[in-house]
Amino acid sequence: EAQVTQNPRYLITVTGKKLTVTCSQNMNHEYMSWYRQDPGLGLRQIYYSMNVEVTDKGDVPEGYKVSRKEKRNFPLILESPSPNQTSLYFCASSLTGLRLTNTGELFFGEGSRLTVL
Amino acid sequence: DQQVKQNSPSLSVQEGRISILNCDYTNSMFDYFLWYKKYPAEGPTFLISISSIKDKNEDGRFTVFLNKSAKHLSLHIVPSQPGDSAVYFCAATFRGGNKLVFGAGTILRVKS
Numbered sequence: 560e561a562q563v564t565q566n567p568r569y570l571i572t573v574t575g576k577k578l579t580v581t582c583s584q585n586m587n588h589e590y591m592s593w594y595r596q597d598p599g600l601g602l603r604q605i606y607y608s609m610n611v612e613v614t615d616k617g618d619v620p621e622g623y624k625v626s627r628k629e630k631r632n633f634p635l636i637l638e639s640p641s642p643n644q645t646s647l648y649f650c651a652s653s654l655t656g657l658r659l660t661n662t663g664e665l666f667f668g669e670g671s672r673l674t675v676l
Numbered sequence: 677d678q679q680v681k682q683n684s685p686s687l688s689v690q691e692g693r694i695s696i697l698n699c700d701y702t703n704s705m706f707d708y709f710l711w712y713k714k715y716p717a718e719g720p721t722f723l724i725s726i727s728s729i730k731d732k733n734e735d736g737r738f739t740v741f742l743n744k745s746a747k748h749l750s751l752h753i754v755p756s757q758p759g760d761s762a763v764y765f766c767a768a769t770f771r772g773g774n775k776l777v778f779g780a781g782t783i784l785r786v787k788s
Binding site: 607617665670 | 678680682710712717718719720721722725765774775776778779780781
């Protein structure tokens with residue numbers, strides 16, 4: 560089954576304790592991205608990757624890091640989490656970039672709810 | 677500065693009637709628009725899209741209308757069904773863009 564898998568789905572942590580949210584897709588997609596969803600703000604892009612070893616900042620990259628060493632994986636790293644990073648995080652992928660598929664659609668994971676105390 | 681705005685946080689509709697969800701955008705560069713549906717505890721799923729060269733796109737019960745001069749698009753669901761109850765996100769992008777810009781979402785409740 561084609562899917563984007565995120566782990567963990569739920570996490571409560573404390574300020575300053577490094578954590579990684581993993582993301583893996585089995586569709587051989589080149590493009591991957593991380594979004595965070597906050598009430599009243601919708602989904603905002605954190606980082607994206609056009610292909611292996613190619614990553615770039617989105618709209619809200621502060622406090623986050625990413626890496627793309629393999630095509631299927633795109634982990635989100637919070638080196639020193641703070642309470643303002645409490646949010647619902649989504650990883651998404653697309654075949655060849657947002658405008659090159661026939662619909663431009665993104666495939667989303669089920670989300671990771673992170674609470675930083 | 678939200679470039680994509682969904683001004684109605686929620687909408688309640690009777691089963692069988694039409695649901696109309698609205699979206700406004702400010703960036704004239706946007707030329708491709710999408711709607712996503714999201715159920716609780718799931719990720720958003722693609723619903724329907726429209727290119728700026730069109731003013732209407734239809735897929736079954738779902739129709740998206742685009743009014744470029746007004747920078748406005750709407751999603752019509754006819755007839756509405758209880759299973760349509762979800763959060764609907766409007767999103768936009770432009771050629772060469774590397775992200776979707778999302779609105780805040782509208783919660784649709786279809787009452788049976």
